[in-house]
Amino acid sequence: MLLDAHELHISYGDIRAVNGVSFDLQEGELVSIIGANGAGKSSILNGIMGIVPLRKGSIHFDTDEITSLATHQRAKAGIRMVPERARVFPRLTVYENLMAGAYGLRKRIKIAKQIAWLHDLFPILKERNNQPANTLSGGEQQQLSIARALISEPKLLLVDEVSMGLMPKLVDQVFEVLKQLNRDHGLSILVVEQNAMASLKISHRAYVLETGTCVHEGRASELLEDPKVKEVYLGH
Amino acid sequence: MSAYLITIATLIAIYAIVVCGLNVIVGFAGQISLGHAAFFGIGAYSAALLATKGGLSFWTALPCVIAVSAFIGLLLGLPSLRVKADFLAITTIGINFIVEALFLYVPFFGGALGIGGIPRVMFFGIKLKGLAFFYLCLFFLVVVILICWWFRRSWAGLACFALREEESAAASMGISPVRFKLLAFVIGTGMAGLGGALYAHYIRFIAATDFAFPVSILFLSMVVLGGMGTLWGPVLGALILGALPEIFRPLVDYRFLFYMVLLLIMIRFQPGGLLGERSAVRRVLASIIPGAHQ
Numbered sequence: 001m002l003l004d005a006h007e008l009h010i011s012y013g014d015i016r017a018v019n020g021v022s023f024d025l026q027e028g029e030l031v032s033i034i035g036a037n038g039a040g041k042s043s044i045l046n047g048i049m050g051i052v053p054l055r056k057g058s059i060h061f062d063t064d065e066i067t068s069l070a071t072h073q074r075a076k077a078g079i080r081m082v083p084e085r086a087r088v089f090p091r092l093t094v095y096e097n098l099m100a101g102a103y104g105l106r107k108r109i110k111i112a113k114q115i116a117w118l119h120d121l122f123p124i125l126k127e128r129n130n131q132p133a134n135t136l137s138g139g140e141q142q143q144l145s146i147a148r149a150l151i152s153e154p155k156l157l158l159v160d161e162v163s164m165g166l167m168p169k170l171v172d173q174v175f176e177v178l179k180q181l182n183r184d185h186g187l188s189i190l191v192v193e194q195n196a197m198a199s200l201k202i203s204h205r206a207y208v209l210e211t212g213t214c215v216h217e218g219r220a221s222e223l224l225e226d227p228k229v230k231e232v233y234l235g236h
Numbered sequence: 237m238s239a240y241l242i243t244i245a246t247l248i249a250i251y252a253i254v255v256c257g258l259n260v261i262v263g264f265a266g267q268i269s270l271g272h273a274a275f276f277g278i279g280a281y282s283a284a285l286l287a288t289k290g291g292l293s294f295w296t297a298l299p300c301v302i303a304v305s306a307f308i309g310l311l312l313g314l315p316s317l318r319v320k321a322d323f324l325a326i327t328t329i330g331i332n333f334i335v336e337a338l339f340l341y342v343p344f345f346g347g348a349l350g351i352g353g354i355p356r357v358m359f360f361g362i363k364l365k366g367l368a369f370f371y372l373c374l375f376f377l378v379v380v381i382l383i384c385w386w387f388r389r390s391w392a393g394l395a396c397f398a399l400r401e402e403e404s405a406a407a408s409m410g411i412s413p414v415r416f417k418l419l420a421f422v423i424g425t426g427m428a429g430l431g432g433a434l435y436a437h438y439i440r441f442i443a444a445t446d447f448a449f450p451v452s453i454l455f456l457s458m459v460v461l462g463g464m465g466t467l468w469g470p471v472l473g474a475l476i477l478g479a480l481p482e483i484f485r486p487l488v489d490y491r492f493l494f495y496m497v498l499l500l501i502m503i504r505f506q507p508g509g510l511l512g513e514r515s516a517v518r519r520v521l522a523s524i525i526p527g528a529h530q
């Protein structure tokens with residue numbers, strides 16, 4: 001088991017955003033957590049990354065318990081996140097954004113080779129190499145955010161709503177890239193998405209979240225056929 | 237150069253050193269500090285005490301002075317790890333008042349009389365004064381600028397910039413917020429300590445009010461005016477605001493009102509400062525000198 005989240009509870013003051021959600025992810029899997037706006041998806045990812053504290057629950061990564069580690073220590077363990085709304089470093093150039101992603105890994109990875117690979121994957125980043133990130137469009141920022149996470153050769157990639165605010169065509173492209181990374185490179189990926197259709201199509205398994213609790217789980221292909229899921233999330 | 241001009245130039249060079257340090261904290265690491273004069277004072281007082289009571293030369297005392305300032309900077313940087321920006325502003329103001337009060341009321345620090353009789357800096361048996369002392373300050377300013385230049389290009393600098401822009405995103409790529417915020421405080425307050433030592437040996441009589449809160453506002457105005465996070469901004473800011481009061485002597489009583497208004501105007505209309513990205517000055521410079529990046 002690469003990631004094992006057990007009974008996560010997350011609150012903001014009196015607001016209970018996540019109430020006892022458990023899920024897991026095997027090495028090489030692509031898993032989605034789908035749910036409506038406000039269901040608690042971002043809270044869960046931020047909880048895994050250690051950006052928001054857990055009220056209760058435990059997280060194991062690669063057999064180690066990481067529940068009490070600081071965010072940067074979890075990153076060093078090999079987890080990377082593509083946060084909601086990309087969160088690129090606005091005044092740093094595209095190149096500097098990528099280098100920040102490689103921080104502390106100079107000895108472990110071949111940075112130049114990684115950058116060449118990422119430029120192949122997202123050619124626009126090569127074109128915009130020396131531009132400040134805040135001059136990029138929303139879609140370009142998402143690509144930069146993914147590249148910034150990938151440069152470190154993570155063991156687990158967390159992706160928070162890359163589809164948000166993107167044109168449908170771009171959504172398909174970005175999901176295609178995620179699928180490729182999973183199938184061809186064996187990258188383990190946890191996607192959280194409001195866009196259930198797009199994410200179920202590329203996932204092996206999925207969890208369905210409603211106001212902080214998990215209401216369904218199963219193979220993505222089965223959830224795509226499930227009448228209840230279809231009605232609520234796929235608009236049929 | 238007339239003695240008067242040399243005096244102003246020397247003070248500007250010292251301010252520039254101190255303000256480069258503030259720029260590391262505010263501009264590079266994005267941590268607000270409204271108490272930088274406290275560290276300027278800690279440098280000046282430790283240099284003065286080591287020289288007068290300890291009998292140490294400027295040169296032997298200097299590493300201690302910088303270490304003391306940086307160490308206290310490290311301790312007082314700790315609040316920055318816990319509190320949000322607006323609260324950090326208040327905390328650093330508080331630190332400034334506490335340090336000033338200690339200088340003023342603790343007899344060991346000379347009390348209201350301050351510390352006098354600080355010797356001049358000796359260099360191979362020669363007393364440095366006038367132009368020679370100005371060159372000494374200029375030398376240290378160059379060292380400080382080189383350190384800033386190197387820092388901006390280093391991994392540590394990139395880590396600081398990333399934290400400044402998006403703290404949780406930076407942390408989630410393995411950058412420790414604790415380590416780099418404290419590093420910025422250590423470097424910044426160390427530079428303030430260096431400036432303080434030069435100031436003490438130049439003025440040769442220091443008192444608590446030299447390091448009061450309005451001086452911190454002056455330093456911050458210099459950084460904001462010149463351009464936070466740029467390499468040359470702090471020097472330009474120190475040059476302009478160091479020279480202005482001399483030009484407008486009659487208005488000296490309104491000086492801090494002026495700095496406050498200036499701060500507000502800059503933050504409203506040109507938040508990047510004179511040398512910030514896309515600023516008017518930067519555009520003119522870029523058209524004159526191709527490749528003027530910093």
Ligand SMILES: Nc1ncnc2c1ncn2[C@@H]1O[C@H](COP(=O)(O)OP(=O)(O)O)[C@@H](O)[C@H]1O
Nearest residue numbers: 012015017035036037038039040041042043044
């Ligand atoms: N920083 C916060 N402070 C207070 N409430 C929050 C905060 N972040 C999220 N919430 C609340 O927690 C719930 C879950 O939010 P979130 O995890 O962002 O959901 P999602 O990503 O699925 O849209 C929502 O009701 C939201 O209003």
Ligand SMILES: [Mg+2]
Nearest residue numbers: 041042084161
């Ligand atoms: Mg969300």
